[in-house]
Amino acid sequence: MRNARVAEILSAITDGEHTALPARLCAQCLSVLPVSGVGFALMTADGPSGVVLAATDARAEQLEELQFALGEGPCVEASDSGRAVLEPDLGADGPTRWPRFGAAVRRAGVQAIFAFPLRVGAIRVGVLDLYRDTPGRLTTPELADALAYADAATVVVLHLQDRHNGLVGPIDDRAEVHQATGMMTIQLGVPLAEALLRLRAHAYSSGRTVSAVAADVVNRRMSFDDSESS
Missing domain, CATH: 3.30.450.40 (GAF domain)
Known part of the structure; x- marks a missing residue:
């Protein structure tokens, strides 16, 4: 970016x-x-x-x-x-x-x-x-x-998938999304902003909410690796 x-x-x-x-x-x-x-x-x-x-x-x-x-x-x-x-x-x-x-x-x-x-x-x-x-x-x-x-x-x-969040300012105001984004920075080796975009993109492509995908990451039901960006 x-x-x-x-x-x-x-x-x-x-x-x-x-x-x-x-x-x-x-x-x-x-x-x-x-x-x-x-x-x-x-x-x-x-x-x-x-x-x-x-x-x-x-x-x-x-x-x-x-x-x-x-x-x-x-x-x-x-x-x-x-x-x-x-x-x-x-x-x-x-x-x-x-x-x-x-x-x-x-x-x-x-x-x-x-x-x-x-x-x-x-x-x-x-x-x-x-x-x-x-x-x-x-x-x-x-x-x-x-x-x-x-x-x-x-x-x-x-x-636009998540109308409660602005485009500028804090990355997200929900603790679970913050936590999931932090875990993804380690899994993918990318900055926080890029991890959030990956999280949102996965939610977009799967027809799920960002919160639901974040919950799966935090509870270790799914993880991200290099295959997500190939």
Whole structure:
């Protein structure tokens, strides 16, 4: 995690109303980066979930949904590979890389797409897609900022699982979650913040609450090891 920049992004979009956080993150990303639209969608271990959490405009939302319908496109590729998909010139490469989506996205006037997978370890939670009307690569500082927004988007998805906790401030106010997180730092050899994200990601992927997973860790009914992050 790019901690300082991610914390700055989360602080800027947080005012106590969790339901609008995905939209706020997309809007801020659009205002900061040289892009024409932003989409934020959920993914699962099996691929696209079909849920668009937020989009900055109707075109971005339609392109997110089109990738779900076709089963191809940068968001699908990014989630499957676990790596960012940076396509600066759809006119040159889009039709070959994604035959159906490439043609449709060019008709929509989009010339470049940058897709960032949202993951914690091996667990897929979503994708942040940046659309641009002109071709061209992101500069190194712009790419770093886009990656920070992707990290912030990952935190937003996981924290929306537990609406009682804020995105900034104390890690968690429940003793059992604190205890479980401490045990996981030893099991995984990671900092407390990363351990909490792993805990939340496991709860997200298994459809359970964070408290229930924490209880299993504390009572030694489950443990985390390197396989959780492979």
